[in-house]
Structure formats: C-alpha cells, structure tokens
Amino acid sequence: MKTIGYAAQSATTPLAPLRFERRELRPNDVAMEVLYCGICHSDLHAARNDWGWSRYPVMPGHEIVGRVTGVGNEVQRHKVGDMVAVGCMVDSCQQCDQCNQGEEQYCRAGNTGTYGGRDRITGEATFGGYSKHLVTREEFVLRVPPGLDPARTGPLLCAGITTFSPLRHWGVGPGSRVGVVGLGGLGHMAVKLAAGLGADVTVMSRSPDKEADAKALGAHRLLVSADADAMKKARSSFDVIIDTVPVKHDLNPYLPLLDIDGTLVLVGQLGPMPETNMVPAITGRRRIAGSLIGGIAQTQELLDFCAARNILPDCEMIRMDQINEAFERMERADVRYRFVIDMASLEG
Incomplete structure (x- = not known):
C-alpha cells in the first residue's frame, strides 16, 4: 500500500x-x-x-x-x-x-x-x-x-497508559494518597486518572503558579516543593508518588514524603539520575520503582475506564x-x- x-x-x-x-x-x-x-x-x-x-x-x-x-x-x-x-x-x-x-x-x-x-x-x-x-x-x-x-x-x-498502569499495579483506589510530580502531558493524565480512581491527589511543583491548573484537572491540592516547611509537614503522607519529570532530577526531596511501604514510581526520565540518599528508603521501607507503559x-x-468516566486529555x-x-x-x-x-x- x-x-x-x-x-x-x-x-x-x-x-x-x-x-x-x-x-x-x-x-x-x-x-x-x-x-x-x-x-x-x-x-x-x-x-x-x-x-x-x-x-x-x-x-x-x-x-x-x-x-x-x-x-x-x-x-x-x-x-x-x-x-x-x-x-x-x-x-x-x-x-x-x-x-x-x-x-x-x-x-x-x-x-x-x-x-x-x-x-x-x-x-x-x-x-x-x-x-x-x-x-x-x-x-x-x-x-x-x-x-x-x-x-x-x-x-x-501512551501518556494515559504510562500513568494508569502504575496506579493500577500499586492498587490505587478510594482512600489512596497519590502525589504527582510534574504537570505536563504525563502529569496531567496521572492527576485525572488518580482522581478518577477515587484517590486523594496532590500535585508537586516548584512554585505555586500551577495550583489553579492542578485543581482544575482534579487534584485536591498543590504542594510547593521549594517550600521547606510545607515539605516537612508532608512527610510520610503518600502511598504512591508518580514522578513524570522527563529529565535528570533530584529524588531526595520526594522519598521522605512516602509513608511506610510507599512507592515512588518513575515514568518520565529514561536515563541517569543524580545520587540518591537511601536513608529514607531503609528507615521507612520505601521503594523507588519504574514502570513501562502497559x-x-x-x-x-x-x-473503557475513560469512556465510562469521560476522562480525556x-x-x-x-x-x-x-x-x-x-x-x-x-x-x-x-x-x-x-x-x-x-x-x-x-x-x-
């Protein structure tokens, strides 16, 4: 043809x-x-x-x-x-x-x-x-x-299944506490899908500028990662964090935010990452994982899920x-x- x-x-x-x-x-x-x-x-x-x-x-x-x-x-x-x-x-x-x-x-x-x-x-x-x-x-x-x-x-x-798959694999549903790092193509789908699954959703951003956008997409709040006090108060408050950032970046601010047995899932960066302090992982049985599409x-x-709930990018x-x-x-x-x-x- x-x-x-x-x-x-x-x-x-x-x-x-x-x-x-x-x-x-x-x-x-x-x-x-x-x-x-x-x-x-x-x-x-x-x-x-x-x-x-x-x-x-x-x-x-x-x-x-x-x-x-x-x-x-x-x-x-x-x-x-x-x-x-x-x-x-x-x-x-x-x-x-x-x-x-x-x-x-x-x-x-x-x-x-x-x-x-x-x-x-x-x-x-x-x-x-x-x-x-x-x-x-x-x-x-x-x-x-x-x-x-x-x-x-x-x-x-791609953006949809890349974020849906880890949400499903780690059992996200009503009562789950989900963080989303990055609010681009992947991040905005992670927010919509986690909210659609019934989770409590927090978007993490370096500045407060994206708060209105995050809430419009279905997030319940925005956590400013540059705010040291806010990050300290948010420790041990997430079951799953979906990290959608597509470039090399520091994971150290996010690991302490996970609760015991919580998982930080990388779906954005395909390549090297900076050195990570594993103390929070060991002391809280926290995990860093990756996930490839679905x-x-x-x-x-x-x-079918998106059709039933009218979820679209x-x-x-x-x-x-x-x-x-x-x-x-x-x-x-x-x-x-x-x-x-x-x-x-x-x-x-």
Whole structure:
C-alpha cells in the first residue's frame, strides 16, 4: 500500500514528507486510515537521537486513532469501519511468560515498537502514526469505545497508559494518597486518572503558579516543593508518588514524603539520575520503582475506564505541517497538555 508520512532523515534535519509503502495484509493484519495521532516527548527524543539508538529515517507516532479499511482473512476482533487505536507496540513474541500474562511491554524477546523497531518477520523498520495509513497485527489493535472522542483518544495510548498502569499495579483506589510530580502531558493524565480512581491527589511543583491548573484537572491540592516547611509537614503522607519529570532530577526531596511501604514510581526520565540518599528508603521501607507503559489488555481497560468516566486529555490540535513547530514548543513546555495531529491535514 503506497502512502505518505512525515519523517526525520537525521538527528539534525526537520521532519518532512516521505512517500513509502505499507506491507500487504497478512492473514492476522488490520489496515487503517490514521485520523489522529498524538505527539509524545518520546517522538522528539527519537527524531533527534537523544537516546543514541535511532535508525533513520524515523517516522514517529505511537498515539494513533483511525478507522479500519481492511482486514486479513484470519482477523476476528475487528472489521472494516471500526474505530480503532494503536499505541506504543505493534508486536511481541506472544509466547513468553510476560506475553502470556498480558504484559507484552516486558516481552522476554523484546516488544516491537510502533516506530523505530524491526518487523519480526521481514526485519524492516517500523514506521509510526505520523502517516496516512497503518498496518498492524490484530492483537495490538485496540477498540475505541463509543462515546470516547477519537480526536482526544490518542494520548491515552501512551501518556494515559504510562500513568494508569502504575496506579493500577500499586492498587490505587478510594482512600489512596497519590502525589504527582510534574504537570505536563504525563502529569496531567496521572492527576485525572488518580482522581478518577477515587484517590486523594496532590500535585508537586516548584512554585505555586500551577495550583489553579492542578485543581482544575482534579487534584485536591498543590504542594510547593521549594517550600521547606510545607515539605516537612508532608512527610510520610503518600502511598504512591508518580514522578513524570522527563529529565535528570533530584529524588531526595520526594522519598521522605512516602509513608511506610510507599512507592515512588518513575515514568518520565529514561536515563541517569543524580545520587540518591537511601536513608529514607531503609528507615521507612520505601521503594523507588519504574514502570513501562502497559499491556494490551490493560490499555483496553484504560480506554473503557475513560469512556465510562469521560476522562480525556487536554489537547491542542495541529496540522501535520506544523510538526516541527510543535516539537520546538514542546521543548519549551509550551503546550497544555498534549498536541494531537489532525491527519486530514496530510495531503497525499
């Protein structure tokens, strides 16, 4: 299938149109027309090779919503015309213990990324959702529930599941005390989802400027991390803290805020962190953990949960040809809180 998308040819070149071919349908494949695609900070990192493993050309996009245009002859879960979604993965071994328990993101053989990965059959590079069309095996295609706005569903597939998964894993519900560090694309979803699960939610920020925004998203209060007295009073007051900060930063202010057996979960920074004083961890049986997106079943659970409770990300819609400007704005944190590309704007 001939199609078009936007790709980076190197770490220093802007994204630009690229014509290419999607594979012909395999028996278990679903083909879709991409209608909307969210923009993740990971897209920017991959395009600019910030992690050192990008292979060019890079066509980002793993917050994808579209309509089914064709199915292979063995497909049973989806049909032509269905509204569907694809997140960060398009394949895994489907045989290991992690895949068998619905944790494909931790596939022992490594999951196949929606972009920047390698097709498990042909070895060809995978291209993401900054494109007109997508072809993916049916096990990794999700159902968009009726009532969930397709134009705002995309960010749930990365920002949403990245924060929902640790909230579910650590049993957050009514009575839970949840802190959220950072109020960007990930942070604003962590607030909405924790509040939706019935938790008492506190946003942590270096200044009081975000208090109104935090409360509008569903937080009960804002804790100013630069206020030494406030931080001291907040010690041992959280069961779970979701840390969404996407750069190297100090964890020492946050560990003492956890109660005994509390967990600080890192979902933002993928790389080195400063030295951490482990005294609070040992004296309070506190944990530092990480979490990677979520499995396919849990992502579907998230979509159904958000549809039932009308939880959606706050989005700014852009045209495909505004992608490079959006990347620059994202670097400046000049977005509230997630960009989404209207793929109808991509000609060709």
